[in-house]
Amino acid sequence: MRRTIRDVSQRAGVSVGTVSNVLNAPHLVSKPTLSKVLEAIEDLDYRPNRAARGLQARRTHLIGYRLPGPGVSPALDVFLHQVVATAASHDLALTLFSPRPGQDDLEALREMVSSGDVDGLILSETNYGDRRVVLLHDLGFPFAAFGSSDLPFDFPWVDIDGAHGIALVVEHLVAQGHDRIALIAWPEGSKSGDQRVDGYHLAMERAGLDPDPDLLIRTNNGFEQGRRAAFELFGRKPRPTAVVTVQDELAFGVFAAAAEIGLRVGDEVGVAGFDDSDAARLMSPGLTSVRQPFEQVAEALVDLLVARLHEPDGDPQTVLVKPELVIRGSTVRTPA
Amino acid sequence: MRRTIRDVSQRAGVSVGTVSNVLNAPHLVSKPTLSKVLEAIEDLDYRPNRAARGLQARRTHLIGYRLPGPGVSPALDVFLHQVVATAASHDLALTLFSPRPGQDDLEALREMVSSGDVDGLILSETNYGDRRVVLLHDLGFPFAAFGSSDLPFDFPWVDIDGAHGIALVVEHLVAQGHDRIALIAWPEGSKSGDQRVDGYHLAMERAGLDPDPDLLIRTNNGFEQGRRAAFELFGRKPRPTAVVTVQDELAFGVFAAAAEIGLRVGDEVGVAGFDDSDAARLMSPGLTSVRQPFEQVAEALVDLLVARLHEPDGDPQTVLVKPELVIRGSTVRTPA
DNA sequence: TTGTAGGCGTTATCAA
DNA sequence: TTGATAACGCCTACAA
Numbered sequence: 001m002r003r004t005i006r007d008v009s010q011r012a013g014v015s016v017g018t019v020s021n022v023l024n025a026p027h028l029v030s031k032p033t034l035s036k037v038l039e040a041i042e043d044l045d046y047r048p049n050r051a052a053r054g055l056q057a058r059r060t061h062l063i064g065y066r067l068p069g070p071g072v073s074p075a076l077d078v079f080l081h082q083v084v085a086t087a088a089s090h091d092l093a094l095t096l097f098s099p100r101p102g103q104d105d106l107e108a109l110r111e112m113v114s115s116g117d118v119d120g121l122i123l124s125e126t127n128y129g130d131r132r133v134v135l136l137h138d139l140g141f142p143f144a145a146f147g148s149s150d151l152p153f154d155f156p157w158v159d160i161d162g163a164h165g166i167a168l169v170v171e172h173l174v175a176q177g178h179d180r181i182a183l184i185a186w187p188e189g190s191k192s193g194d195q196r197v198d199g200y201h202l203a204m205e206r207a208g209l210d211p212d213p214d215l216l217i218r219t220n221n222g223f224e225q226g227r228r229a230a231f232e233l234f235g236r237k238p239r240p241t242a243v244v245t246v247q248d249e250l251a252f253g254v255f256a257a258a259a260e261i262g263l264r265v266g267d268e269v270g271v272a273g274f275d276d277s278d279a280a281r282l283m284s285p286g287l288t289s290v291r292q293p294f295e296q297v298a299e300a301l302v303d304l305l306v307a308r309l310h311e312p313d314g315d316p317q318t319v320l321v322k323p324e325l326v327i328r329g330s331t332v333r334t335p336a
Numbered sequence: 337m338r339r340t341i342r343d344v345s346q347r348a349g350v351s352v353g354t355v356s357n358v359l360n361a362p363h364l365v366s367k368p369t370l371s372k373v374l375e376a377i378e379d380l381d382y383r384p385n386r387a388a389r390g391l392q393a394r395r396t397h398l399i400g401y402r403l404p405g406p407g408v409s410p411a412l413d414v415f416l417h418q419v420v421a422t423a424a425s426h427d428l429a430l431t432l433f434s435p436r437p438g439q440d441d442l443e444a445l446r447e448m449v450s451s452g453d454v455d456g457l458i459l460s461e462t463n464y465g466d467r468r469v470v471l472l473h474d475l476g477f478p479f480a481a482f483g484s485s486d487l488p489f490d491f492p493w494v495d496i497d498g499a500h501g502i503a504l505v506v507e508h509l510v511a512q513g514h515d516r517i518a519l520i521a522w523p524e525g526s527k528s529g530d531q532r533v534d535g536y537h538l539a540m541e542r543a544g545l546d547p548d549p550d551l552l553i554r555t556n557n558g559f560e561q562g563r564r565a566a567f568e569l570f571g572r573k574p575r576p577t578a579v580v581t582v583q584d585e586l587a588f589g590v591f592a593a594a595a596e597i598g599l600r601v602g603d604e605v606g607v608a609g610f611d612d613s614d615a616a617r618l619m620s621p622g623l624t625s626v627r628q629p630f631e632q633v634a635e636a637l638v639d640l641l642v643a644r645l646h647e648p649d650g651d652p653q654t655v656l657v658k659p660e661l662v663i664r665g666s667t668v669r670t671p672a
Numbered sequence: 673t674t675g676t677a678g679g680c681g682t683t684a685t686c687a688a
Numbered sequence: 689t690t691g692a693t694a695a696c697g698c699c700t701a702c703a704a
Contacts (some may be wrong), residue, residue: 014676034632047451051390052697070414078406095431252618279615282588351691381678391696
């Protein structure tokens with residue numbers, strides 16, 4: 001049974017205004033009235049109606065998240081869980097949306113904004129010159145983005161330091177005695193991809209290693225892509241001693257290529273990935289990989305958005321979180 | 337800029353009621369008025385405010401989904417995507433929730449219901465005697481459940497025919513010439529787990545094979561659990577020729593045990609899983625597994641819920657979808 | 673400290 | 689076919 005504030009007021013023998021005050025400004029209410037009203041609320045299992053509250057306050061207490069396409073986002077469950085939890089702690093609920101068939105991303109966004117269905121938005125997979133960010137910025141609509149960009153204005157974002165992640169991998173490999181370290185990366189033009197390549201170059205340089213351009217291959221995500229790239233790399237003379245990839249699935253392609261050539265992963269060639277997917281843990285040998293702290297990202301995104309909601313004109317904050325290296329058999333030689 | 341229905345009515349030179357009719361009952365409006373109003377809507381980029389609409393109609397146009405804990409639900413991205421898309425086609429948006437820390441599932445549910453924040457709910461991981469289902473049924477609140485149960489009343493659910501899935505696996509193995517087929521299943525007491533065991537028994541019987549109780553091991557999810565169970569099974573005399581599991585990760589544990597013993601998966605022992613996870617595809621050999629059609633489930637769940645919303649007292653519908661066998665190297669002998 | 677009244681944006685009702 | 693008006697449930701003034 002759904003109760004209204006009026007039901008409560010009648011049961012407690014007070015006016016609706018007083019009940020409202022109990023909820024929103026308890027310090028204005030006398031002790032006895034307070035407890036009387038609280039009891040009535042309890043008895044009736046009353047909760048304020050969000051729609052009505054939102055209508056009056058021009059706030060929906062809802063934030064929106066543009067759901068990425070299937071297969072795009074590793075650990076979506078972890079991420080969403082933390083977004084929901086953090087949002088709840090701010091008395092906010094999360095609603096998901098994605099463009100309707102035939103509708104483009106910007107239109108979908110514009111619709112979210114003009115319908116007033118949400119107080120703010122969380123974007124992910126931000127990229128160079130991201131038009132969604134430009135749109136929301138121009139409209140002055142509160143948002144926070146997962147991923148930085150290269151736009152001529154500041155906006156609130158949270159990013160994972162991919163350069164640091166790849167650098168951790170390279171450092172680890174160097175410590176293992178590797179000196180011909182190859183990289184399988186994405187084609188140029190994605191912010192997160194380029195960050196990872198930068199991290200590779202930086203770490204190679206710091207280790208005093210010459211980053212041979214022949215050891216950098218660019219390709220899209222995928223097992224087969226990784227396999228093909230690995231064959232190419234294994235054909236180079238001298239052969240790379242280790243292959244780093246910007247995504248786990250690429251690394252599994254490298255596993256396959258190594259097996260076909262008869263190279264033992266771990267002992268004869270080091271292989272590392274990025275994402276710390278389930279498969280990385282389950283594979284044999286396990287795949288050394290970079291774990292992205294999605295919980296932290298989720299929490300930071302909501303916090304940044306909430307800050308925006310409260311102070312739309314404050315300076316946009318940004319957060320860069322450091323990923324973590326998970327070392328497994330694929331980069332470690334088994335003792336003889 | 338957020339516009340109201342009043343802005344539109346003024347621009348079009350009609351009353352707000354007429355604008356509302358254009359939106360909700362266009363057949364009541366004359367052609368010229370209609371186009372005048374539509375133009376004004378277009379010009380102002382007007383969208384009705386969901387909160388206000390919901391307040392008046394006692395409908396929020398929001399449905400809620402209880403987010404399962406991280407790691408529980410394979411292919412959450414696929415599932416959510418389809419839920420969002422199907423919901424959108426019914427003019428419904430999806431909102432996620434999960435119990436606050438310290439709050440139990442039933443309380444969270446009760447809160448969703450009494451706040452009136454959502455029109456209906458989608459539950460997942462339904463089990464025997466599911467108290468959430470009982471609660472919502474007793475309250476008469478619209479919902480649809482992913483997973484059937486054993487309750488003394490009917491309710492709308494969608495389930496994947498796990499018995500059929502495991503039966504497909506067994507039939508496939510029999511066709512490959514296997515006759516000692518073991519099963520690693522979950523402990524008794526879960527509906528979906530017991531379904532899968534039933535499917536095993538049924539298919540064994542149909543194949544004229546004696547289901548040796550020594551070849552059925554019950555354990556919880558996990559790599560290590562699968563590995564231990566496999567060691568036990570491989571100790572039986574005569575040794576099973578194939579091991580079926582009710583979850584992929586268990587199967588990878590079997591892979592590991594086989595490798596340690598020196599048994600070649602595929603050639604010397606057949607192994608099959610359930611879920612068709614990414615890892616199943618990426619492993620070498622690939623893991624034969626049962627693919628669950630989560631898109632279909634998602635679509636059916638929303639459709640069932642919508643039916644409920646429109647006709648709360650109709651007979652609850654149920655949908656049982658058939659999973660699909662994906663055959664990979666783990667159950668196929670490589671030709672010599 | 674408590675009560676009353678107006679309005680948030682929409683839809684439904686009823687009269688014109 | 690259209691327009692005026694009263695809800696829907698809540699919060700914020702302001703009055704008592």
